[in-house]
Amino acid sequence: MKILIVEDEPKTGSYLRQGLGEAGYVVDLVDNGFDGLHQAESGEYDLVVLDVMLPGLDGWQVLQGLRRGHPHLAVLFLTARDQVEDRVKGLELGADDYLVKPFAFAELLARVRTLLRRGRAPSEPSVLRAADLEVDLLRRRVTRAGQRIELTAKEYALLELFLRRRGEVLPRSLIASSVWDMNFDSDTNVVDVAVRRLRLKIDNDFEPRLIQTVRGMGYVLDVPA
Amino acid sequence: MRTPSLTVRLSLLFALSTTALLVGLGWTLERAVAAHFRALDREDLSGKLALVQRLLGTTETRSALKKRLEDIVIGHPDMVLWVRTAEGELIFERRAGLLPSNTFEPGEAAPPSRAAGDPPRWLQWRRGPYGFRGVLVELPLGPRGGESAWVAMGIDIGHHQRFMASLRHVLGLSVALTAVAAAGLGWGAVRMGLRPLRRVTSHVATLDASRLDARLPEAGVPVEIKVLVDDFNNMLARLEESFRRLSDFSADVAHELRTPLSNLTLQTQVALGAVREPEQYREILYSSLEEYERLARMINDMLFLAQADHGLLRPGTTVVDLADEARALFEYFEAWAEERGVGLELAGEAQTCGDPSMLRRALSNLLTNAIRHTEAGRSVRIELGHERDAVCVRVENPGPDIPPEQLSRLFDRFYRADPARTRHSEGGGLGLAIVRSIAQAHGGTARASSQGGLTRFELRLGRADRETSAGT
Numbered sequence A: 001m002k003i004l005i006v007e008d009e010p011k012t013g014s015y016l017r018q019g020l021g022e023a024g025y026v027v028d029l030v031d032n033g034f035d036g037l038h039q040a041e042s043g044e045y046d047l048v049v050l051d052v053m054l055p056g057l058d059g060w061q062v063l064q065g066l067r068r069g070h071p072h073l074a075v076l077f078l079t080a081r082d083q084v085e086d087r088v089k090g091l092e093l094g095a096d097d098y099l100v101k102p103f104a105f106a107e108l109l110a111r112v113r114t115l116l117r118r119g120r121a122p123s124e125p126s127v128l129r130a131a132d133l134e135v136d137l138l139r140r141r142v143t144r145a146g147q148r149i150e151l152t153a154k155e156y157a158l159l160e161l162f163l164r165r166r167g168e169v170l171p172r173s174l175i176a177s178s179v180w181d182m183n184f185d186s187d188t189n190v191v192d193v194a195v196r197r198l199r200l201k202i203d204n205d206f207e208p209r210l211i212q213t214v215r216g217m218g219y220v221l222d223v224p225a
Numbered sequence B: 001m002r003t004p005s006l007t008v009r010l011s012l013l014f015a016l017s018t019t020a021l022l023v024g025l026g027w028t029l030e031r032a033v034a035a036h037f038r039a040l041d042r043e044d045l046s047g048k049l050a051l052v053q054r055l056l057g058t059t060e061t062r063s064a065l066k067k068r069l070e071d072i073v074i075g076h077p078d079m080v081l082w083v084r085t086a087e088g089e090l091i092f093e094r095r096a097g098l099l100p101s102n103t104f105e106p107g108e109a110a111p112p113s114r115a116a117g118d119p120p121r122w123l124q125w126r127r128g129p130y131g132f133r134g135v136l137v138e139l140p141l142g143p144r145g146g147e148s149a150w151v152a153m154g155i156d157i158g159h160h161q162r163f164m165a166s167l168r169h170v171l172g173l174s175v176a177l178t179a180v181a182a183a184g185l186g187w188g189a190v191r192m193g194l195r196p197l198r199r200v201t202s203h204v205a206t207l208d209a210s211r212l213d214a215r216l217p218e219a220g221v222p223v224e225i226k227v228l229v230d231d232f233n234n235m236l237a238r239l240e241e242s243f244r245r246l247s248d249f250s251a252d253v254a255h256e257l258r259t260p261l262s263n264l265t266l267q268t269q270v271a272l273g274a275v276r277e278p279e280q281y282r283e284i285l286y287s288s289l290e291e292y293e294r295l296a297r298m299i300n301d302m303l304f305l306a307q308a309d310h311g312l313l314r315p316g317t318t319v320v321d322l323a324d325e326a327r328a329l330f331e332y333f334e335a336w337a338e339e340r341g342v343g344l345e346l347a348g349e350a351q352t353c354g355d356p357s358m359l360r361r362a363l364s365n366l367l368t369n370a371i372r373h374t375e376a377g378r379s380v381r382i383e384l385g386h387e388r389d390a391v392c393v394r395v396e397n398p399g400p401d402i403p404p405e406q407l408s409r410l411f412d413r414f415y416r417a418d419p420a421r422t423r424h425s426e427g428g429g430l431g432l433a434i435v436r437s438i439a440q441a442h443g444g445t446a447r448a449s450s451q452g453g454l455t456r457f458e459l460r461l462g463r464a465d466r467e468t469s470a471g472t
Helices: A010-022 A033-040 A059-069 A084-092 A105-117 A153-164 A172-179 A190-202 B006-058 B062-074 B158-193 B195-205 B223-272 B278-309 B322-339 B356-372 B431-441 B464-471
Strands: A002-006 A026-030 A047-051 A074-079 A097-100 A127-130 A133-136 A141-144 A147-149 A211-214 A218-221 B079-085 B090-094 B121-127 B130-141 B147-156 B318-321 B343-347 B351-354 B379-387 B390-398 B445-451 B454-462
Touching (some): A002 A033, A010 A026, A026 A033, A047 A059, A074 A105, A105 A172, A172 A190, B006 B158, B322 B356, B351 B356, B356 B379, B356 B431, B356 B454
Parallel strands (some): A002 A026, A074 A097, B343 B379
Antiparallel strands (some): A127 A133
């Protein structure tokens, strides 16, 4: 998977490159719109992370130019201003998603993964598994080590999210927005409480512990190596 | 065009009205004097005419008549007399050339419009520098009757006319002088009368943003201006309050940002002061990350409020079922509230129009606030309802009464009712300010009340049915 970052702020650019590189992607970084458009048109990238405020061509122009030849290339744009017009403009011009600065890196990573997963043929399994945990999606049944576990609707939704995005660190904001449709920051520890309750049911009496806290980032469900 | 000053305007109005009054008065006076003179003249003429009539009627011969008429006019140098028979024979004539040319020509039988027996016709005319008043009448002639004579008689009224002229002159002059004097006095009176207003304006001129605590003195202010002074003072009070909140806000922003920044700086400097284990670095970075996130959240909230202040929040007109929103929020907060031992209750139904995510955010902030301030074992209650044209959303929680002076400030940015509460256990202090901004963006209001151990936050929003019917 190859990602192109078009970002003129040197620190932001280099940290994004480092972060995405360490997440397993091949990353190129350019710092202006002309190079950005030129590189992106080479056709070797799966995703472009595009800053709106750029020297040369701005993000909108790059996006417009790009959409003429590459309508299916995934584009995630970054904007510093949380203006409705900006969002609408970006999405109208064909961006696939957007993030407002400052954003959490975990959030960016989660969105990047979503965008890259999209387009690939979804092999829809009927049972999700992690170690001895099994979730039967059709019957909505959860078992661990063969024992049936009763979950509330939201706990089930949370567990399904963790399993579908196994190995990915999910930030609290993404969990709140995916499970409860709450699309704003909350200064409460609502998500932590919900995750703690889920753990109590699926992790407490079993080994290994599947849901891990990644401090400062969020939560991840994975089988420890 | 420049608007004339109040003083000039009032002085001119004074002068104009005074002049109008005096002109009216002068005109009446002049008419009265003129009428008086006319009556005097006519009386004089009537007396002489009676004498002439008697002579004409009693004297036998023309020569005797002439002689006696001569006697009449002898002591009256200003008198004009002309007597002629109806057949045109001239009996007597004195200064007849001074008669008006249109009376009738000498030799003419009678004035065409006149017939014998008509009442005397009064005349007034001018000849050169002389003014005359006179009479033209047909009288019986001779003791035997059967004959008649035309008599034209006039007296010089120049002295009356000269008097009238000087009277008019004096009247005109005094009217003009009085008008000027009225304007001058009016100007003085207005200036004196407007002195309280000038005092107020000179007071206002000394005010600026640094002196918003000053008020205009109300003592010795006339009733008319007192309204203005009161309104102005009220405006100053509101401005002062807004300015104070604004400067409090700036100070609070600085404080709220400085604290985490100084924590971060200190922590990083201490961390760099010695070589540490990787695990320790990791700890420090985590701790920094938490501060960064708090900062980012606060800045995002402040940006949201700034957008609201600039009228950039446009809520749209989606119909929002508030009960659905409340239930969704209950699902979200359920686990957290349960852990705190706080129950959640919902009563009523209501729909409004606006932006679903903004309204959800407002409700969420109210709910967070309520859950935080509720003791374990008690419940937070959301009550939805209608009141006249408004939708009411009430979020109630049991809690100690909040003093009224704090209630009004609950929606202020960074305001915390209890200063002793630690920053970290609480929200950023912007949650309720955001609630109010969202309510206002939806054309509604947010209010807080507290009594009898119950704290209640109330939003009033537009009704969905009203909005949609207006929209279609």
